Amino acid sequence: MQKISVLLFLIWVSFLFYMGIALFTSGFLLTRVELTNHSSCQELPGPGTLPWGSQGGPRACWMASRFSRLVLVLIDALRFDFARPQHTQVPGDPPVSLPFLGRLGTLQKLLETQPHHARLYQSKADPPTTTMQRLKALTTGSLPTFVDAGNNFASYAIVEDNLIKQLAKEGRRVVFMGDDTWKDLFPGAFSQASFFPSFNVRDLHTVDNGILEHLYPTMDSGEWDVLIAHFLGVDHCGHKHGPHHPEMAKKLSQMDQVIQEIVKRLENDTLLVVIGDHGMTMNGDHGGDSELEISAALFLYSPTALFPGTPPQEPEVIPQINLVPTLALLLGLPIPFGNIGEVIAELFSEVKDSQPRSSALAQASALHLNAQQVSRFLHTYSAAAQDLHVKELHQLQNIFSKASGDYQRLLQSPQGDAAALQTVIAELRQFLQGVRAMCIESWARFSLVRMAGGAALLATACFLCLLASQWATSQGSYFYTLLLPMAWGLAGAIVCAGLLAATGLTLDLVVLGALVAVGSLLPFLWKAWAGWRSRTPLAALLPRPGPVLSLLLIRFAAFFSDSFVVAEARATPFLLGSLILLLVAQLHWEGKLLPPKLLAMPRLGSAAPAGPPRHNSSHALGLGVGLLLCIRLAGLFHRCPEETPACSSSPWLSPLASMVGGRAKNLWYGACVGSLVVLLAAVRLWLHRYGNLKSPEPSVLFVRWGLPLMVLGTAAYWALASGADEAPPRLRALVAGASVMLPRAVAGLAASGLVLLLWRPVAVLVKAVAGTPRTRTVLTPFSGPPTSQADLDYVVPQIYRHMQEEFRGRLERSRSQCPMTVAAYQLGSVYSVAVVTALTILAFPLLLLHAERVSLVFLLLFLQSFLLLHLLAAGMSVTTPGPFTVPWQAVSAWALMASQTFYSTGHQPVFPAIHWHAAFVGFPEGHGSCTWLPALLVGANTFASHLLFAVGCPLLLLWPFLCESQGSRKRRQPAGTEADSRVKPQEEEEPLMEMRLRDAPHHFNAALLQLGLKYLFVLGIQILACALAASILRRHLMVWKVFAPKFIFEAVGFIVSSVGLLLGIALVMRVDGAVSSWFKRLVLSQQR
Amino acid sequence: MKDTDIKRLLYTHLLCIFSIILSIFIPSLFLENFSVLETHLTWLCICSVFVTAINLILYLVVKPNTPSKRSSLSYKVTRFLKCCIYFLLSCFFFHIIFVLYGAPLIELVLETFSFAVILSTFTTVPCLCLLGPNIKAWLRVFSRNGVTSIWENSLQITTISSFLGTWFGAFPIPLDWERPWQVWPISCTLGATLGYVAGLIISPLWIYWNRKQLTYKNN
């Protein structure tokens, strides 16, 4: 019962965290489904005939092209007021002189001298106002979110239909120069391109000067149809100095010069577009949705007259993506499939024609094409995804069908009046604007309330973990303290939810979950508050800040700096190393490191630590240095984040198949298989050391026979995978079949091993016990079989002691013939044996998903955790009969090691760094339409370290008990010393080891609960830090490149870790239950 | 008695700080283009020499620990040689620790080693001066309740604060500020120096404030 409640409590805490994550994510990460459909020239978006009939030229598509050439000057972060013309000083207004005002004089001059040729707009960008998302929007006409579901995470290349793709399809020559983000977005789409690095925001001139070097010669050469120049200087100047700096004036003047030069070179068939992709805040940052960030300048100019009227006094405000359909139709291209922008109708009126009707008709036909395309997109999208409002969608479709009908009718009647045309235009525009509004509603708005709520829920859950981990061991009746509020809250929340559902209010599932979480938290917090007000002060319950907690705080703070997130692969080993040295230093400080002999001085002041040190721990220094060495070696397997160009990734992370040298390949292969064998041998040796290898239980048999089979399978698979190309043609089919079957066989073996382990988790030698004649009966005051738990609690240690004595007696009688004597240790390590076996069985299939050489890292991982556990055990003292605690340093070191292993297995928290090839291990042909299996495989590859360390977490509690045997054995070696003579007889008996935990089941459960809570806390503050960083820094340059991916990885890692933790603890409890029933059977058989 | 001791401690520490300040300004009189950041290695060497010299002088002048009974020349020479060996060993030890902590193995060996030298100067040299080449005594001083005089207490504080300074000095390295002092190992050496100076200042004050609680048993 208690075990169940421990698990329930942990599940509830995990649930709180999940809800916090879900709530935050729903407010922060807006998603959208990407469609891969493409518009084509031959196929109109809806029924109807080409309005131009067959008179369109060779470059006519849905519409005849108006311009054959386009110059697109993209000035990054060109805010609208940077380009706003400075009108003559209004008397009375104070004169304003800001560095960025009125610098683009060319635009002003063109607007004044050629009002029919030029137009300035204030374009409104949609958040997120980051360059990559804006570029996506400016070419697809859509509203990119951070996670455009369905895109391949491996690259940033745009899969949706876009202008550049359409241009390339039509055979236009697109020349690009500038920001190298375009290279990632449109690989291979340009006929000629000069990319310049965009990463260094402190560098104002490299990109711009590089463009200027190429721009004019290219323009003069005439070998282009579309010329795109993306200048970064203004944006970088904003990031470095802010807009109010004299440097900004210089930069804008330079841009003015550029525009002037371009205008000089324009020909009559060319359109010039000057556009800013977004604006910038007062500080020069962008990414969010404030007015200054989203308002960007858009300027159109052509040497031929474009507009029928003169520009308005105040420039018109239009959505930025309206440029996309406009440019597409002007250039004679189909509008990109996913566009939801609206054509700028002004541009489609007939300039020379005085007849208002034909002008309006031209506008209406452009708008109608546009509306048809948008309607087609909506239709396709709503079939693929359900995130659009059904009711609204229906209304919009009605508007469209009405407008479309009106339009068709007008076309039929040649004498339709202009007023009717105007209504059709208004209807079409209403439809287009309605679609945009609906899409923005569901795709492009941060919900600050949800973000704050999610972060608050996460913070409260962390606080709860902290508090409850103290309560778990300090209070006697903690189960009621912990469980009752939770049960009440849960019940109340469910009733609330039921009421809400009954009243017919539609409630978001995420919000509902969060409500349940908050509802179940409230009584708990109330209890904490009441406890604080009354007898037990809260401050006494909270852990005192020690060096370890300050280390955790440093780690917490590091998540707020993009540099540290990028450099985490180096920072984590540093912190881990510091923690290890701290542990060693602490041991020394406490006088536990060296035997007291070495410290010749008698201890002064307060008494020396009570009792002699339990462990002969002079090897702790060696352990520390060994750990540092392991960490450093694991650091050699380092994959570089893409943000640091100077860094080079380790070549050892690539699969062996990519190696050329035959000899080196063979050597590496040998090393990899060797590391597998060493891993297997080490685990077997360890089991042998504690005597569990002799047990006839199926799980041990699996370790003896199944694991070598798995090693064989893995080695064979690697041999095939690395040398598949060299196989003779006759064997190709065989090799292909084997490379499908082998990984599946290994995974199947592992699964059966785990099932065996769960079925019979107690790896002890029962037969040896039952077969020997009893020399003494168990001293039990109960005559019948044990009925209650209390009976069993009393009887079990008795039996254990008795058995040990019996074994020792046999040992003395027949030391030579009896190889089974080691069996006495079996029961003492029964828990950790199960956990270690589970870890080993889990490790092999996970290893198979990685590149071959990562097996060395896995070996290091096991070695490292072994050393760390020993080091931690050296610092912990076993307090019988409880309460048992796991110190904070142990848990934080464990969590740090998990994230260090994440990096040293070649991962990085960015999407392009995910090991996608893992999806094809065992499935070389792909998965067909199945998506969960590849996701599972890739996830298992990415979060392998999280899973292994979380499952292995109970070892932190068990290991000190395990180390007891060494301590007592070594202590007996130096005979005759003073310490030995004082040893009491009962201490002479075999160490109880993990049976001490069984002696005090209450404390055992409490310790498991505390361990779980502490681990969840350490992981929880990481995810809290990520969430806070992502929300506070949502305007930061790096938010979509660094913070948001980090948050996603941390969140998934947390979920994997918490599940692993629950599984690990459940495994220990299963073993505990099995040991109980084993003892019961033993007692029963004895009474017969 | 005790207050005079603390005063002596304070003066010696001020002298040490003064020597570090001198090492920043004196070389620029003799060397052209000398600056702490640009010619960092030179400064490290000079600083190390200055601090070692002042420590030795202070040791000879102040004589904080009881003079040993044996005073033959050969004993002194072997003791001195032993000290030198210990110093070198500690340099290598620190170098290895830095590499284990992530310092580059092959590149910048000279820089890493001079960093090890300066850290040894701040930590090992005072230990050698005060305790002699006696590992047991060192281990005793750096354990709980192991100190026996205010000299040892201040040694404990300055050493720990030097290490802490070094540790914190590593933090700015990954930041993207692109300052010249973020290059390995400059920020760490600066951190070590600042930590040492802070330890020199803090330890007399700390001992002064806690003089009631501190009771040393003089051997």
Ligand SMILES: [Zn+2]
């Ligand atoms: Zn931008």
Ligand SMILES: [Zn+2]
């Ligand atoms: Zn920017």
